[in-house]
Amino acid sequence: MATPTVENYVKQIYLAAPDHVGGLLPLGELAEAVGVVPGTATTMVKSLADAGLAHYQARRGVQLTDAGRRLALHVLRRHRLIESFLVGALGFDWSEVHDEAEELEHVVSDKLLERIDAFLNRPVVDPHGDPIPTPAGTIAQTPPSNLANCPLGESMHVARVVDQSGDFLRFLDRNGLIVGTDLKVINRESAADAVQIRVGRNKRITLGAASAAKVLVAPNTTSTPIAQPRHARRPHKRPKA
Amino acid sequence: MATPTVENYVKQIYLAAPDHVGGLLPLGELAEAVGVVPGTATTMVKSLADAGLAHYQARRGVQLTDAGRRLALHVLRRHRLIESFLVGALGFDWSEVHDEAEELEHVVSDKLLERIDAFLNRPVVDPHGDPIPTPAGTIAQTPPSNLANCPLGESMHVARVVDQSGDFLRFLDRNGLIVGTDLKVINRESAADAVQIRVGRNKRITLGAASAAKVLVAPNTTSTPIAQPRHARRPHKRPKA
DNA sequence: CTTCGTATTTTGATTGCTCAAAATCAGAAT
DNA sequence: ATTCTGATTTTGAGCAATCAAAATACGAAG
Numbered sequence: 001m002a003t004p005t006v007e008n009y010v011k012q013i014y015l016a017a018p019d020h021v022g023g024l025l026p027l028g029e030l031a032e033a034v035g036v037v038p039g040t041a042t043t044m045v046k047s048l049a050d051a052g053l054a055h056y057q058a059r060r061g062v063q064l065t066d067a068g069r070r071l072a073l074h075v076l077r078r079h080r081l082i083e084s085f086l087v088g089a090l091g092f093d094w095s096e097v098h099d100e101a102e103e104l105e106h107v108v109s110d111k112l113l114e115r116i117d118a119f120l121n122r123p124v125v126d127p128h129g130d131p132i133p134t135p136a137g138t139i140a141q142t143p144p145s146n147l148a149n150c151p152l153g154e155s156m157h158v159a160r161v162v163d164q165s166g167d168f169l170r171f172l173d174r175n176g177l178i179v180g181t182d183l184k185v186i187n188r189e190s191a192a193d194a195v196q197i198r199v200g201r202n203k204r205i206t207l208g209a210a211s212a213a214k215v216l217v218a219p220n221t222t223s224t225p226i227a228q229p230r231h232a233r234r235p236h237k238r239p240k241a
Numbered sequence: 242m243a244t245p246t247v248e249n250y251v252k253q254i255y256l257a258a259p260d261h262v263g264g265l266l267p268l269g270e271l272a273e274a275v276g277v278v279p280g281t282a283t284t285m286v287k288s289l290a291d292a293g294l295a296h297y298q299a300r301r302g303v304q305l306t307d308a309g310r311r312l313a314l315h316v317l318r319r320h321r322l323i324e325s326f327l328v329g330a331l332g333f334d335w336s337e338v339h340d341e342a343e344e345l346e347h348v349v350s351d352k353l354l355e356r357i358d359a360f361l362n363r364p365v366v367d368p369h370g371d372p373i374p375t376p377a378g379t380i381a382q383t384p385p386s387n388l389a390n391c392p393l394g395e396s397m398h399v400a401r402v403v404d405q406s407g408d409f410l411r412f413l414d415r416n417g418l419i420v421g422t423d424l425k426v427i428n429r430e431s432a433a434d435a436v437q438i439r440v441g442r443n444k445r446i447t448l449g450a451a452s453a454a455k456v457l458v459a460p461n462t463t464s465t466p467i468a469q470p471r472h473a474r475r476p477h478k479r480p481k482a
Numbered sequence: 483c484t485t486c487g488t489a490t491t492t493t494g495a496t497t498g499c500t501c502a503a504a505a506t507c508a509g510a511a512t
Numbered sequence: 513a514t515t516c517t518g519a520t521t522t523t524g525a526g527c528a529a530t531c532a533a534a535a536t537a538c539g540a541a542g
Binding site for chain 4: 244246277278280281284285288299300
């Protein structure tokens, strides 16, 4: 059985991998992601390699094996189902479930996970719009466009938010931006690093480009209505101001 | 923060303590309960003592301090609320929740625990009838009588089952004996080590004395109806035979 | 009072994970 | 080609938890 530590390393390698060509993740970045000093990452990655979970090329980087990817997806499935459950069954807010799931993901049994999955009626994405891997280890692909690069003026909706920080999520919440929200990108000021969007009929919001890139969107095809995530949704707190 | 290991030691000391006069638990028994060799228990208990969680007297035994007891009750509260939640919210059977709770009890946050408690409507006992400690660290006392020592012929009900083994619990289930079930002890054959009871109108069951002692009972006062545990109850599987 | 048997403690090692700091390497810059 | 700089690896060490096996102490039996 993989220890929680091993599960975390594998998960972080998986999550960080797509940002690097050839899929080779430098160990410094892994160390950063896991929260250890670089030397520790080196040691651990060697042992991951011994365990057949990763390919390690000294001074170049690390990459998951098939077994490693399977494990990572299994951990991710647990994490995202737990987040969905906390929001859908226990009334948690999407901004507060990440840390909780971070702990629980290493101890829930397959049996419990199955019950949670059934309870939620087999959701395909978690409250942040992150796709939930199947038990078989397949996972839906990320929509390629986000608020920083999608076409202007077209009707889109929020498909996913790729940042787990509570502050950011609460900011989105305050502005009525949750997974499924309809919006249009009105304008981009690349000089000012700013993205203007319209939500609903008349609400305007301006985001910095870095934040805009974290909000993934998909076009609203007029033929089919917005693809709502299948898990239970509660009304969100409305902003005071 | 206490490690899961420390929480387990403290919990086991708490659970085993009442069986010993003076409350001093021999380290061999602790080792047995925790599942380590005796030497390991000695080492750990010393460090519990250093941490102010236990009093240790070499070659005599160990005993919790107030801080230790507080921690033990906190862990027990988590364990029992989790068991209640798995049964009451996710449809688990009372015979399969113990191991799951054993893992989860070390990682659920206070916030999650509070939500679970609220969801279940503040239960006072878990599915086995074990009392759930309050957040403040108080706990209801065990009813003193059980099937092996209660008066004959009087109307009683099952208040608590002090054995977590799946086999035993499934046996009780098969015979319709769950927390709250009404019954009478008809007869005891001390020579044969047997206890005969009647459940409901005409069902008769015979138990060995050791098993009978694990089923705690309380009298059915005619003035007030049976005190049902407050948590949600599902219909239990009825026996095939 | 001495001896014996058993419970307990001590000792020495191991495993998994971590850090600090020194050593090394690889690519960029001169 | 040489030097520099920054990333990476190595080395040495520590902590928490564990085991196996040797040493010790306590109470019971003689």
